[in-house]
Amino acid sequence: MDPTDPHTAAQALKAGGLVLMPTETVYGLAADAANPRAVAAVYEAKGRPSFNPLISHVADVGMARRIARFDPRAEALTARFWPGPLTLVLPAADTAAVCDLARAGLDTVAVRAPAHPLARALLQAFGGPVVAPSANRSGRPSPTTFAAALEETGYAAAAALDGGPCEVGLESTVVALLDEARLLRPGAVTRAEIEAVIGPLAEAEADARRSPGRLARHYAPDLPVRLDAAAPAAGEAFLAFGPAPETARTFNLSPSGDLKEAAANLFAMLRAADRSGASAIAVAPIPHEGLGEAINDRLKRAAGFVG
Ligand code: TXA
Ligand code: MG
Numbered sequence: 360m361d362p363t364d365p366h367t368a369a370q371a372l373k374a375g376g377l378v379l380m381p382t383e384t385v386y387g388l389a390a391d392a393a394n395p396r397a398v399a400a401v402y403e404a405k406g407r408p409s410f411n412p413l414i415s416h417v418a419d420v421g422m423a424r425r426i427a428r429f430d431p432r433a434e435a436l437t438a439r440f441w442p443g444p445l446t447l448v449l450p451a452a453d454t455a456a457v458c459d460l461a462r463a464g465l466d467t468v469a470v471r472a473p474a475h476p477l478a479r480a481l482l483q484a485f486g487g488p489v490v491a492p493s494a495n496r497s498g499r500p501s502p503t504t505f506a507a508a509l510e511e512t513g514y515a516a517a518a519a520l521d522g523g524p525c526e527v528g529l530e531s532t533v534v535a536l537l538d539e540a541r542l543l544r545p546g547a548v549t550r551a552e553i554e555a556v557i558g559p560l561a562e563a564e565a566d567a568r569r570s571p572g573r574l575a576r577h578y579a580p581d582l583p584v585r586l587d588a589a590a591p592a593a594g595e596a597f598l599a600f601g602p603a604p605e606t607a608r609t610f611n612l613s614p615s616g617d618l619k620e621a622a623a624n625l626f627a628m629l630r631a632a633d634r635s636g637a638s639a640i641a642v643a644p645i646p647h648e649g650l651g652e653a654i655n656d657r658l659k660r661a662a663g664f665v666g
Contacts, residue, residue: 369484381522386508387491404515444547528623588641596637
């Protein structure tokens with residue numbers, strides 16, 4: 360198929376097939392949210408525990424209202440950040456539109472309108488909500504290029520859309536608006552940006568079922584990961600941040616110390632370091648401000664520490 364044709368890919372979704380879908384954050388493995396068989400195939404392709412609910416992707420706020428109940432906070436956040444890398448967990452409106460399996464049996468639904476033009480074209484052509492977890496196999500770094508997406512779960516996809524490298528490179532921010540507004544997953548939209556719209560965010564609850572994606576070892580390369588390293592030890596690859604000597608196994612997330620650039624490079628460089636022939640991956644300290652919160656969240660999980 361033509362890997363830039365959203366209509367063929369929408370047909371594949373309608374037929375119950377899976378589609379590799381580029382988004383501005385990471386590539387997703389997409390399926391018709393209403394089709395439990397297709398959703399089961401997503402879990403199977405990823406090797407994901409089936410208690411982990413999926414995000415429903417929509418073309419616009421109108422489509423979101425068919426599946427989720429909006430309150431004034433949801434109105435304000437979507438007006439400011441959609442289309443874009445913000446996922447809201449809301450009470451489910453019509454529980455049939457997103458099957459039970461996609462919601463992992465919860466009466467809530469995670470919804471986001473991605474900004475990538477090819478994702479938007481696919482969602483418009485399909486005409487309904489599409490679930491899409493990151494297209495990696497469970498526990499591995501999310502794919503941020505078409506090649507990495509094909510390598511992870513391409514074998515299970517009926518169609519694949521090539522949207523080029525992902526501009527953001529980190530998954531969407533997940534905010535639950537059930538009682539208090541809670542940050543379930545730090546991401547591309549920063550805590551400060553959200554708080555500027557709806558006020559202070561409560562912390563995610565320790566209850567893992569509220570945010571099952573927050574597993575201890577997640578986003579992980581095969582090699583061990585050592586954080587806050589001033590410099591690599593012998594045999595280690597190095598993920599640098601800021602000025603650093605160039606060596607064969609140094610991957611500089613951002614030589615100028617720019618967090619946005621570092622986020623965009625993070626998963627691709629973790630993959631490259633993993634393949635460099637090193638014995639482990641050392642990672643330079645990343646400042647914990649702005650996007651740094653999300654980068655450090657992913658790095659902690661790549662290293663196997665609970666956040
Ligand atoms: O940027 C992204 O969000 C990417 C792209 C493809 O859109 N998708 C993505 O999906 O990261 P996934 O499945 O890897 O992560 C979904 C996160 C998980 O942490 C999951 O636990 C949480 O959203 N989630 C989904 N539904 C939920 C719900 N009803 N309640 C609480 N958390 C939920
Ligand atoms: Mg994921």
